[in-house]
Amino acid sequence: MAKCFFAVDLGATSGRTILGYFTPQGLITEEINRFPNHLIETGGHFYWDIYELYRNIVEGLKIASNKKDTEIISIGIDTWGVDFVCIGKDGGLLRQPYAYRDPHTEGAPEKYFKRVPRNEVYELTGIQVMNFNSLFQLDTLRRNNDSALTHADKILFMPDALSYMLTGEMVTEYTIASTAQLVNAQTRQLEPFLLNSIGLNEEHFGRFVYPGETIGTLTQELQHQTGLGAVPVIAVAGHDTASAVAAVPAANKNFAYLSSGTWSLMGVETQTPVINAETEALNFTNEGGVEGTIRLLKNICGMWLLERCRINWGDTSYPELIAEAEASEPFRNLICPDDKVFANPADMEETIKKYCKDHNQPAIETRGQLVRCIFESLALRYRQVLENLQRLSPNPIEVLHVIGGGSRNDLLNQWTANAIGMPVVAGPSEA
DSSP: OEEEEEEEEEOSSEEEEEEEEEETTEEEEEEEEEEEOOEEEETTEEEEOHHHHHHHHHHHHHHHHTSTTEEEEEEEEEBOSSOEEEEOTTSOBOSOOBOTTOGGGTTHHHHHHTTSOHHHHHHHHOOOOOTTOHHHHHHHHHHTTOHHHHTOSEEEEHHHHHHHHHHSOOEEEHHHHHHTTOBOTTTOSBOHHHHHHTTOOGGGSOEEEOTTOEEEEOOHHHHHHHOOOSOEEEOOOOBHHHHHHHTOOOSSSOEEEEEESSEEEEEEEESSOOOSHHHHHTTOEEEEOGGGOEEEEEEEEOTHHHHHHHGGGTTOOHHHHHHHHHTSOTTSOOOOTTOGGGSSOSOHHHHHHHHHHHTTOOOOOSHHHHHHHHHHHHHHHHHHHHHHHHHHOSSOOOEEEEESGGGGOHHHHHHHHHHHTSOEEEOOTTO
16 A cells, blocks of 8 residues: 655645655656635735635545555645734634735835834845735734734634644744744744734744644544544645745756746755845845755746736637747847736736837737747846846856746746756756
Protein backbone atom coordinates (compact mmCIF):
# COMPACT_ATOMS: atom_id res chain seq x y z
CA MET A 1 0.00 0.00 0.00
CA ALA A 2 1.42 3.38 -1.05
CA LYS A 3 1.85 5.94 1.70
CA CYS A 4 0.59 9.22 0.22
CA PHE A 5 0.75 12.90 1.04
CA PHE A 6 -2.41 14.92 0.36
CA ALA A 7 -1.59 18.43 -0.85
CA VAL A 8 -4.00 21.36 -1.16
CA ASP A 9 -2.78 24.16 -3.44
CA LEU A 10 -5.04 27.20 -3.67
CA GLY A 11 -4.36 30.11 -5.98
CA ALA A 12 -6.24 33.33 -6.59
CA THR A 13 -8.13 31.89 -9.57
CA SER A 14 -8.22 28.12 -8.98
CA GLY A 15 -7.42 25.37 -6.54
CA ARG A 16 -6.56 21.69 -6.64
CA THR A 17 -5.84 18.73 -4.43
CA ILE A 18 -3.06 16.30 -5.23
CA LEU A 19 -1.82 12.95 -3.95
CA GLY A 20 1.94 12.47 -3.92
CA TYR A 21 4.00 9.41 -3.12
CA PHE A 22 7.54 8.16 -3.59
CA THR A 23 8.56 5.23 -5.76
CA PRO A 24 12.01 3.90 -6.68
CA GLN A 25 11.68 6.04 -9.82
CA GLY A 26 11.01 9.22 -7.83
CA LEU A 27 8.06 11.35 -6.75
CA ILE A 28 4.70 10.60 -8.39
CA THR A 29 1.81 13.07 -8.19
CA GLU A 30 -1.83 12.59 -9.10
CA GLU A 31 -4.37 15.40 -9.26
CA ILE A 32 -7.52 14.48 -7.36
CA ASN A 33 -9.79 17.44 -8.08
CA ARG A 34 -9.48 20.93 -9.51
CA PHE A 35 -11.92 23.78 -8.98
CA PRO A 36 -12.32 27.51 -9.63
CA ASN A 37 -11.75 30.14 -6.96
CA HIS A 38 -14.08 33.03 -7.72
CA LEU A 39 -14.25 36.49 -6.22
CA ILE A 40 -17.65 37.28 -4.73
CA GLU A 41 -18.70 40.86 -5.43
CA THR A 42 -21.43 42.29 -3.21
CA GLY A 43 -22.11 45.62 -1.55
CA GLY A 44 -19.16 47.23 -3.31
CA HIS A 45 -16.66 44.74 -1.86
CA PHE A 46 -14.87 41.58 -3.00
CA TYR A 47 -14.76 38.45 -0.84
CA TRP A 48 -13.49 34.86 -1.05
CA ASP A 49 -15.90 31.98 -0.51
CA ILE A 50 -13.90 30.06 2.07
CA TYR A 51 -16.75 27.60 2.64
CA GLU A 52 -16.71 26.59 -1.03
CA LEU A 53 -12.94 26.12 -0.85
CA TYR A 54 -13.41 23.97 2.24
CA ARG A 55 -16.13 21.94 0.51
CA ASN A 56 -13.82 21.20 -2.42
CA ILE A 57 -10.98 20.19 -0.10
CA VAL A 58 -13.28 17.76 1.72
CA GLU A 59 -14.50 16.43 -1.63
CA GLY A 60 -10.88 15.77 -2.59
CA LEU A 61 -10.30 13.94 0.68
CA LYS A 62 -13.36 11.76 0.06
CA ILE A 63 -12.19 10.85 -3.44
CA ALA A 64 -8.66 10.12 -2.26
CA SER A 65 -9.83 7.99 0.65
CA ASN A 66 -11.65 5.69 -1.77
CA LYS A 67 -8.59 5.00 -3.90
CA LYS A 68 -7.33 1.44 -3.62
CA ASP A 69 -3.89 0.64 -2.25
CA THR A 70 -3.28 4.14 -0.88
CA GLU A 71 -2.90 5.42 2.66
CA ILE A 72 -2.96 9.16 3.31
CA ILE A 73 -0.37 9.83 5.99
CA SER A 74 -0.46 13.64 6.07
CA ILE A 75 -2.23 16.72 4.70
CA GLY A 76 -0.74 20.12 3.86
CA ILE A 77 -2.29 23.37 2.61
CA ASP A 78 -0.83 26.38 0.84
CA THR A 79 -2.67 29.43 -0.54
CA TRP A 80 -2.09 32.88 -1.95
CA GLY A 81 -0.90 35.48 0.54
CA VAL A 82 -2.11 38.39 2.70
CA ASP A 83 -5.82 37.55 3.14
CA PHE A 84 -7.23 36.36 6.45
CA VAL A 85 -10.29 35.31 8.44
CA CYS A 86 -11.62 36.72 11.72
CA ILE A 87 -12.63 34.05 14.26
CA GLY A 88 -15.08 34.80 17.09
CA LYS A 89 -14.81 33.67 20.70
CA ASP A 90 -17.19 30.81 19.93
CA GLY A 91 -14.79 29.53 17.26
CA GLY A 92 -16.98 30.55 14.34
CA LEU A 93 -15.94 32.52 11.28
CA LEU A 94 -17.27 36.05 11.62
CA ARG A 95 -17.39 36.85 7.90
CA GLN A 96 -16.19 35.67 4.53
CA PRO A 97 -12.64 37.02 4.10
CA TYR A 98 -12.05 40.19 2.11
CA ALA A 99 -10.13 39.59 -1.12
CA TYR A 100 -6.87 41.47 -1.51
CA ARG A 101 -8.17 43.13 -4.68
CA ASP A 102 -10.96 44.82 -2.72
CA PRO A 103 -10.72 48.61 -3.21
CA HIS A 104 -11.02 49.43 0.51
CA THR A 105 -7.22 49.48 0.91
CA GLU A 106 -6.62 52.08 -1.79
CA GLY A 107 -4.28 54.64 -0.22
CA ALA A 108 -3.98 52.57 2.98
CA PRO A 109 -0.16 52.60 3.20
CA GLU A 110 -0.04 56.40 3.06
CA LYS A 111 -2.55 56.64 5.90
CA TYR A 112 -0.60 54.15 8.00
CA PHE A 113 2.73 55.88 7.36
CA LYS A 114 1.35 59.09 8.85
CA ARG A 115 1.62 57.27 12.20
CA VAL A 116 4.53 54.91 11.63
CA PRO A 117 7.45 55.90 9.36
CA ARG A 118 7.71 53.85 6.18
CA ASN A 119 11.44 53.22 6.55
CA GLU A 120 10.90 51.91 10.09
CA VAL A 121 8.37 49.35 8.84
CA TYR A 122 10.71 48.25 6.06
CA GLU A 123 13.70 47.97 8.39
CA LEU A 124 11.69 45.68 10.66
CA THR A 125 10.05 43.49 8.02
CA GLY A 126 11.93 43.89 4.74
CA ILE A 127 8.56 43.52 3.01
CA GLN A 128 7.55 45.28 -0.19
CA VAL A 129 4.90 47.95 0.35
CA MET A 130 1.66 47.06 -1.44
CA ASN A 131 -1.84 48.38 -0.72
CA PHE A 132 -3.19 44.96 0.16
CA ASN A 133 -0.55 43.77 2.61
CA SER A 134 -2.25 42.35 5.70
CA LEU A 135 -0.75 45.12 7.83
CA PHE A 136 -2.64 47.72 5.79
CA GLN A 137 -5.79 45.60 5.46
CA LEU A 138 -5.97 45.25 9.23
CA ASP A 139 -5.26 48.93 9.78
CA THR A 140 -8.04 49.83 7.33
CA LEU A 141 -10.51 47.58 9.16
CA ARG A 142 -9.45 49.12 12.47
CA ARG A 143 -9.96 52.67 11.20
CA ASN A 144 -13.36 51.69 9.78
CA ASN A 145 -14.47 50.07 13.06
CA ASP A 146 -15.06 46.84 11.17
CA SER A 147 -17.41 44.63 13.18
CA ALA A 148 -15.63 41.35 12.36
CA LEU A 149 -12.26 42.66 13.48
CA THR A 150 -13.78 44.34 16.54
CA HIS A 151 -15.22 41.01 17.71
CA ALA A 152 -12.32 38.82 16.56
CA ASP A 153 -10.73 36.55 19.12
CA LYS A 154 -8.25 35.22 16.56
CA ILE A 155 -7.05 36.25 13.11
CA LEU A 156 -6.05 33.37 10.83
CA PHE A 157 -4.39 33.68 7.43
CA MET A 158 -6.03 31.68 4.65
CA PRO A 159 -4.02 28.42 4.87
CA ASP A 160 -4.22 28.53 8.65
CA ALA A 161 -7.98 29.16 8.53
CA LEU A 162 -8.50 26.10 6.33
CA SER A 163 -6.24 23.99 8.55
CA TYR A 164 -8.37 25.17 11.48
CA MET A 165 -11.52 24.05 9.68
CA LEU A 166 -9.94 20.61 9.21
CA THR A 167 -8.47 20.20 12.70
CA GLY A 168 -9.95 22.72 15.12
CA GLU A 169 -6.40 23.93 15.88
CA MET A 170 -5.42 27.58 15.37
CA VAL A 171 -1.88 28.34 14.20
CA THR A 172 0.03 31.10 12.45
CA GLU A 173 2.49 29.67 9.94
CA TYR A 174 5.75 31.57 9.43
CA THR A 175 5.91 31.97 5.62
CA ILE A 176 2.34 33.24 5.26
CA ALA A 177 2.77 35.59 8.23
CA SER A 178 5.98 37.04 6.80
CA THR A 179 4.14 37.89 3.58
CA ALA A 180 1.59 39.76 5.69
CA GLN A 181 4.24 42.34 6.73
CA LEU A 182 3.76 41.42 10.38
CA VAL A 183 6.94 39.40 11.02
CA ASN A 184 10.30 40.75 12.16
CA ALA A 185 12.74 39.65 9.46
CA GLN A 186 15.55 39.12 11.99
CA THR A 187 13.73 37.31 14.80
CA ARG A 188 11.33 35.55 12.37
CA GLN A 189 8.51 36.01 14.86
CA LEU A 190 5.48 38.29 14.90
CA GLU A 191 6.62 41.86 15.56
CA PRO A 192 4.85 43.27 18.68
CA PHE A 193 5.45 46.90 17.70
CA LEU A 194 3.60 46.49 14.39
CA LEU A 195 0.77 44.53 16.00
CA ASN A 196 0.34 47.23 18.64
CA SER A 197 0.30 49.91 15.95
CA ILE A 198 -2.93 48.42 14.59
CA GLY A 199 -4.52 47.69 17.95
CA LEU A 200 -3.60 43.99 18.10
CA ASN A 201 -1.24 41.74 20.02
CA GLU A 202 0.17 38.23 19.70
CA GLU A 203 -2.86 36.78 21.52
CA HIS A 204 -4.93 37.63 18.43
CA PHE A 205 -3.01 35.02 16.45
CA GLY A 206 -2.64 31.27 16.67
CA ARG A 207 0.36 29.31 17.86
CA PHE A 208 3.36 30.30 15.73
CA VAL A 209 4.66 27.37 13.66
CA TYR A 210 7.25 26.74 10.97
CA PRO A 211 7.08 24.44 7.92
CA GLY A 212 7.24 20.82 8.99
CA GLU A 213 5.47 21.18 12.34
CA THR A 214 2.25 19.30 13.06
CA ILE A 215 -0.89 21.42 13.39
CA GLY A 216 -3.32 18.72 14.49
CA THR A 217 -5.37 15.82 13.14
CA LEU A 218 -8.64 15.66 11.22
CA THR A 219 -11.66 16.31 13.42
CA GLN A 220 -13.90 13.40 14.36
CA GLU A 221 -16.57 14.89 12.09
CA LEU A 222 -14.25 14.86 9.07
CA GLN A 223 -12.94 11.40 9.88
CA HIS A 224 -16.54 10.21 9.70
CA GLN A 225 -17.33 12.17 6.50
CA THR A 226 -14.22 11.11 4.60
CA GLY A 227 -13.62 7.62 5.90
CA LEU A 228 -10.10 8.60 6.93
CA GLY A 229 -8.54 8.18 10.34
CA ALA A 230 -6.82 10.77 12.53
CA VAL A 231 -4.61 11.96 9.68
CA PRO A 232 -2.19 14.72 10.75
CA VAL A 233 -2.34 18.13 9.09
CA ILE A 234 1.20 19.45 8.70
CA ALA A 235 2.27 23.08 8.40
CA VAL A 236 3.86 23.31 4.97
CA ALA A 237 5.14 26.61 3.58
CA GLY A 238 1.67 28.14 3.75
CA HIS A 239 2.39 30.83 1.17
CA ASP A 240 2.08 29.16 -2.23
CA THR A 241 5.14 30.92 -3.61
CA ALA A 242 7.28 29.65 -0.73
CA SER A 243 6.18 26.10 -1.50
CA ALA A 244 6.74 26.63 -5.23
CA VAL A 245 10.27 27.96 -4.75
CA ALA A 246 11.11 24.90 -2.65
CA ALA A 247 10.38 22.83 -5.78
CA VAL A 248 12.88 24.67 -8.05
CA PRO A 249 15.22 22.02 -9.53
CA ALA A 250 18.32 24.23 -9.24
CA ALA A 251 21.80 22.75 -9.63
CA ASN A 252 23.45 25.36 -7.38
CA LYS A 253 22.85 28.71 -5.68
CA ASN A 254 23.47 30.80 -8.79
CA PHE A 255 19.89 31.01 -9.98
CA ALA A 256 16.84 33.22 -9.91
CA TYR A 257 13.28 31.95 -9.96
CA LEU A 258 10.11 33.24 -11.56
CA SER A 259 6.95 31.80 -10.06
CA SER A 260 4.55 32.44 -12.92
CA GLY A 261 0.83 32.43 -12.26
CA THR A 262 -1.76 35.10 -11.50
CA TRP A 263 1.23 36.93 -10.08
CA SER A 264 4.79 36.70 -11.35
CA LEU A 265 7.21 36.60 -8.43
CA MET A 266 10.87 36.92 -9.35
CA GLY A 267 13.61 36.48 -6.81
CA VAL A 268 16.51 34.57 -5.30
CA GLU A 269 16.99 32.47 -2.18
CA THR A 270 19.25 33.85 0.55
CA GLN A 271 20.14 32.74 4.05
CA THR A 272 19.62 36.16 5.63
CA PRO A 273 17.36 39.14 4.83
CA VAL A 274 18.70 41.76 2.42
CA ILE A 275 17.39 45.01 3.87
CA ASN A 276 19.09 48.23 2.85
CA ALA A 277 18.40 51.59 1.23
CA GLU A 278 18.47 50.12 -2.29
CA THR A 279 16.08 47.23 -1.62
CA GLU A 280 13.74 49.70 0.06
CA ALA A 281 13.94 52.19 -2.82
CA LEU A 282 13.29 49.41 -5.35
CA ASN A 283 10.51 47.99 -3.15
CA PHE A 284 11.93 44.47 -2.98
CA THR A 285 10.56 42.06 -0.41
CA ASN A 286 12.13 39.54 2.00
CA GLU A 287 9.67 36.71 2.59
CA GLY A 288 10.16 33.62 4.71
CA GLY A 289 11.04 30.35 2.99
CA VAL A 290 11.56 26.73 3.96
CA GLU A 291 14.50 25.44 6.00
CA GLY A 292 15.51 28.89 7.18
CA THR A 293 15.77 30.54 3.77
CA ILE A 294 14.66 34.04 2.81
CA ARG A 295 13.07 34.76 -0.56
CA LEU A 296 14.34 38.12 -1.82
CA LEU A 297 11.84 38.92 -4.55
CA LYS A 298 9.65 41.36 -6.41
CA ASN A 299 5.92 40.98 -7.03
CA ILE A 300 4.98 41.57 -10.67
CA CYS A 301 1.51 41.45 -12.16
CA GLY A 302 1.42 38.20 -14.14
CA MET A 303 -1.15 36.09 -15.99
CA TRP A 304 -3.87 38.11 -14.25
CA LEU A 305 -3.71 40.43 -17.27
CA LEU A 306 -4.52 37.65 -19.71
CA GLU A 307 -6.96 35.80 -17.45
CA ARG A 308 -9.10 38.90 -17.07
CA CYS A 309 -9.07 39.47 -20.84
CA ARG A 310 -10.16 35.87 -21.43
CA ILE A 311 -13.41 36.64 -19.60
CA ASN A 312 -14.45 38.44 -22.79
CA TRP A 313 -13.22 35.69 -25.11
CA GLY A 314 -15.20 32.67 -24.00
CA ASP A 315 -13.48 29.30 -24.22
CA THR A 316 -10.59 30.36 -26.44
CA SER A 317 -7.66 28.05 -25.72
CA TYR A 318 -4.21 29.15 -24.64
CA PRO A 319 -2.53 27.57 -27.70
CA GLU A 320 -4.83 29.58 -29.96
CA LEU A 321 -4.06 32.84 -28.15
CA ILE A 322 -0.32 32.13 -28.16
CA ALA A 323 -0.39 31.42 -31.92
CA GLU A 324 -2.23 34.69 -32.56
CA ALA A 325 0.31 36.59 -30.46
CA GLU A 326 3.27 35.02 -32.26
CA ALA A 327 1.80 36.00 -35.64
CA SER A 328 1.28 39.64 -34.62
CA GLU A 329 3.59 42.61 -35.16
CA PRO A 330 6.37 42.82 -32.53
CA PHE A 331 6.65 45.75 -30.13
CA ARG A 332 3.59 47.48 -31.51
CA ASN A 333 2.22 48.12 -28.02
CA LEU A 334 3.70 47.99 -24.52
CA ILE A 335 2.23 48.53 -21.06
CA CYS A 336 3.59 48.72 -17.54
CA PRO A 337 2.10 45.51 -16.06
CA ASP A 338 2.32 46.90 -12.53
CA ASP A 339 0.37 50.08 -13.22
CA LYS A 340 -2.45 50.33 -10.68
CA VAL A 341 -5.06 50.66 -13.47
CA PHE A 342 -4.62 46.91 -14.07
CA ALA A 343 -5.22 45.92 -10.43
CA ASN A 344 -8.89 44.97 -10.80
CA PRO A 345 -10.62 46.76 -13.71
CA ALA A 346 -14.15 45.90 -14.76
CA ASP A 347 -12.90 45.21 -18.30
CA MET A 348 -9.19 44.38 -18.65
CA GLU A 349 -9.24 44.32 -22.45
CA GLU A 350 -10.63 47.84 -22.70
CA THR A 351 -8.31 49.06 -19.93
CA ILE A 352 -5.24 47.86 -21.85
CA LYS A 353 -6.51 49.44 -25.06
CA LYS A 354 -7.15 52.74 -23.28
CA TYR A 355 -3.70 52.64 -21.66
CA CYS A 356 -2.09 52.31 -25.08
CA LYS A 357 -4.21 55.13 -26.50
CA ASP A 358 -3.41 57.39 -23.54
CA HIS A 359 0.31 56.73 -24.09
CA ASN A 360 0.18 57.65 -27.79
CA GLN A 361 0.58 54.10 -29.08
CA PRO A 362 -1.14 52.58 -32.11
CA ALA A 363 -4.65 51.32 -31.47
CA ILE A 364 -4.91 47.63 -30.61
CA GLU A 365 -7.03 46.16 -33.40
CA THR A 366 -6.81 42.40 -32.90
CA ARG A 367 -6.78 39.91 -30.07
CA GLY A 368 -3.35 38.71 -31.13
CA GLN A 369 -1.96 42.24 -30.84
CA LEU A 370 -3.35 42.52 -27.33
CA VAL A 371 -1.94 39.17 -26.19
CA ARG A 372 1.44 40.00 -27.74
CA CYS A 373 1.37 43.32 -25.90
CA ILE A 374 0.87 41.47 -22.60
CA PHE A 375 3.62 38.90 -23.23
CA GLU A 376 6.21 41.38 -24.49
CA SER A 377 5.45 43.78 -21.65
CA LEU A 378 5.93 40.99 -19.12
CA ALA A 379 9.20 39.84 -20.70
CA LEU A 380 10.62 43.36 -20.61
CA ARG A 381 9.41 43.88 -17.04
CA TYR A 382 11.15 40.62 -16.08
CA ARG A 383 14.38 41.99 -17.58
CA GLN A 384 14.05 45.21 -15.60
CA VAL A 385 13.47 43.40 -12.32
CA LEU A 386 16.24 40.86 -12.97
CA GLU A 387 18.76 43.62 -13.63
CA ASN A 388 17.95 45.08 -10.22
CA LEU A 389 18.01 41.64 -8.62
CA GLN A 390 21.50 40.95 -9.99
CA ARG A 391 22.81 43.96 -8.07
CA LEU A 392 21.05 42.96 -4.86
CA SER A 393 21.69 39.21 -4.82
CA PRO A 394 24.57 37.86 -2.71
CA ASN A 395 25.16 35.25 -5.45
CA PRO A 396 25.66 35.69 -9.21
CA ILE A 397 22.64 34.78 -11.34
CA GLU A 398 23.36 32.43 -14.23
CA VAL A 399 19.95 30.95 -15.03
CA LEU A 400 16.26 31.78 -14.53
CA HIS A 401 13.98 28.93 -13.45
CA VAL A 402 10.34 29.53 -14.41
CA ILE A 403 7.91 27.50 -12.32
CA GLY A 404 4.14 27.34 -11.99
CA GLY A 405 1.41 27.34 -14.62
CA GLY A 406 3.01 30.10 -16.68
CA SER A 407 6.05 27.91 -17.32
CA ARG A 408 3.99 26.03 -19.93
CA ASN A 409 3.96 29.16 -22.12
CA ASP A 410 6.90 28.38 -24.41
CA LEU A 411 6.51 31.62 -26.34
CA LEU A 412 6.72 33.82 -23.25
CA ASN A 413 9.62 31.72 -21.95
CA GLN A 414 11.54 32.31 -25.18
CA TRP A 415 10.79 36.03 -25.22
CA THR A 416 11.88 36.21 -21.59
CA ALA A 417 15.16 34.47 -22.45
CA ASN A 418 15.66 36.90 -25.34
CA ALA A 419 15.00 39.86 -23.06
CA ILE A 420 17.23 38.82 -20.14
CA GLY A 421 20.04 37.31 -22.20
CA MET A 422 20.43 34.15 -20.16
CA PRO A 423 19.04 30.60 -20.14
CA VAL A 424 15.46 30.04 -19.01
CA VAL A 425 14.61 26.60 -17.60
CA ALA A 426 10.89 25.84 -17.50
CA GLY A 427 9.16 23.66 -14.91
CA PRO A 428 7.81 22.15 -12.88
CA SER A 429 4.53 23.63 -14.08
CA GLU A 430 2.64 22.31 -11.06
CA ALA A 431 5.03 23.71 -8.43
